Amino acid sequence: GESVGLHLPTLSVQEGDNSIINCAYSNSASDYFIWYKQESGKGPQFIIDIRSNMDKRQGQRVTVLLNKTVKHLSLQIAATQPGDSAVYFCAENISAGGTSYGKLTFGQGTILTVHP
């Protein structure tokens, strides 16, 4: 079925460390992926996206890696800060229209806690 799952429900790091959040997706037809950050009491905030014709994309302090062979996605956060503490979700979409319109399929989420 269409599902996106996360390997680790919680991740605890020290300030300044690098964090890696993983995600496995099951739909091989998915070709667009997004990472979101959700803080308590807020809606998900867009972090970075990647299309299936790429295997790496970098943003400010974040890097997303895509391995289509094993259907795995990861988010790397460099020099993690206390303000990065939140729940992180990966989401997938199939850019083929039809039943894909507006529909993101989300993973369960990983709770990232950054200790000062």
Added chain:
Amino acid sequence: KAGVTQTPRYLIKTRGQQVTLSCSPISGHRSVSWYQQTPGQGLQFLFEYFSETQRNKGNFPGRFSGRQFSNSRSEMNVSTLELGDSALYLCASSLGLVGREQYFGPGTRLTVT
């Protein structure tokens, strides 16, 4: 540019009642998607509207409905509320093209008693 706004932010209803939630997308965005977020099921897609037309629908009962107006604002309605409908309801706006990012509002926290 203003972000996605949702009203009300909090709502308490009784079983059997109905509720209407509102979402105003980012200016220029014509697509609005709605999601339900619960601790047990996570984020689940409800439906998507583009140019006043529902283009896609998730696996929710017919008690969940929505509409979109000519200014792209959207409403969702839940009739005959059940305790299990207690959730955070999120809307997301986008340009409406597939394979493009969605931007979320803060959500409406619905509690059914």
